[in-house]
Amino acid sequence: MRWEFFGGNLKGIIQKLPYLANLGITILYLNPIFEARSNHKYDTGDFLKIDPMFGDEAIFKELIEQAQTVGIHIILDGVFNHTGADSRYFNRYGTYDDLGAYQSRESEYADWYTFDQFPEEYQSWWGIKDVPTLNKETPAVQNFIYAGKDSVIRTWSKLGLGGWRIDVADELSDSFLAGIRKALEETIAEPVLIGEVWEDASNKIAYEQRRHYLEGGMLHGAMNYPFREIIIGVLNHTITTKEAALRSMHLKENYPPEAFKNNFNNIGTHDTARILTAVQNNVPALKQALALLFALPGIPCLYYGDEAGVEGGEDPANRKMFPWGRENKTIQSYAYEWIALRREEAALQEGDYYAFSTRKVLGIVRYLSEEEYLVLLINVSDQEVTFTTKEITADYSFDIQAFLTKQGLAEKTIPAQGIQVIKKSR
Secondary structure (H helix, E strand, C coil), X not given: CCCCCCCCCHHHHHHCHXXXXXXXXXXXXXXXXXXXXXXXXXXXXXXEEECCCCCCHHHHHHHHHHHHHCCCEEEEEECCCECCXXXXXXXXXXXXXXXXXXXXXXXXXXXXXXXXXXCCEECEHHHCCCCEEECCCCHHHHHHHHHCCCCHHHHHHCCCCCEEEECCHHHCCHHHHHHHXXXXXXXXXXXXXXXXXXXXXXXXXXXXXXXXXXXXXXCCEEEEHHHHHHHHHHHCCCCCHHHHHHHHHHHHHHCCHHHHHHCEEECCCCCCCCHHHHCCCXXXXXXXXXXXXXXXXXXXXXXXXXXXXXXXXXXXXXXCCCCCCCCCHHXXXXXXXXXXXXXXXXXXXXXXXXXXXXXXXXXXXXXEEXXXXXXXXXXXXXXXXXXXXXXCCCCCCCCHHHHHHHCCCCEEEECCCCEEEEEECC
């Protein structure tokens, strides 16, 4: 299915910028846009060329400029662990004029890859021969990706990018990530660097090495898949409300505060089932998932179409076309509401975070002060529930029971699969 193409390009995104701006989007993260043979483009053919099916550099510059006029920054997908076998650098099929590493040991790219038995046996990502792994300890690769004055990172970043999301960050060494960060900060005034990490990134061990992603000088944050697991788990009743609250607070304890605020939160991506499918096409549960996405600390990220009710299992069923003119208006209007709330409420952007639970209710407090806070109560059951602070078991330095009681929330009736938002703003 990676050879099926349905169109869509950079000009199309430019045309839809008014939609994104009206929705309230401030960052647009694009999956790979560089030349590649497949439809997913994670098999890069040329890092310095926009894939012709998407457009060219001039159109990409126009997208960046037009996006900036409506307050949107562009983040690119950096796939630096591997290339395509059909690439300028490996050139297994002779597509490019350059002498590739597969073709000759005399190639300028010969030491960019690791051959166990030249030329057929070479190291590749998860053993998939279509994506040979780059030898990232080779100075030439480092120079090409980030260190050189005309490196991939510097070449594209200087056009006005907001930053990069790094694909399979676990496959890149700490020093390689630090090199990307340095090049990025030398090119962009206020960049963001996000890594694809599926687990708790604060204590990740990859290839028997403790990683130091978030201790300074590397990633600003990571893709927060642990939050997604908690959200879907509690809504599908595979974990309890108490477990959901405890697991989310465990993440708060582990992450440095600034990284916790900068994590890339999601309820669906190009690598997962659609959120509507994940919650078994239960629209009230999807609305609860959206509420949690925008109430949790971190940067909420919507996978295109999730706000319109797109369904689909894992890749490639999760990459359906956007249903222009056939959007689920109930879901879409609810997404609009939460995006607006997120942008309006300082407590959601900067407030401290506490999670708590009763038997059927998951609660969240985002707290700045007695004068500025937001409380979210979610009834995960299919029956009306009377929430009472007497049932809360959380034990923090911040007295949640006393706080909620003081705000008149000692008891609250919440309808089946209902959502209650109580806020106070300056």
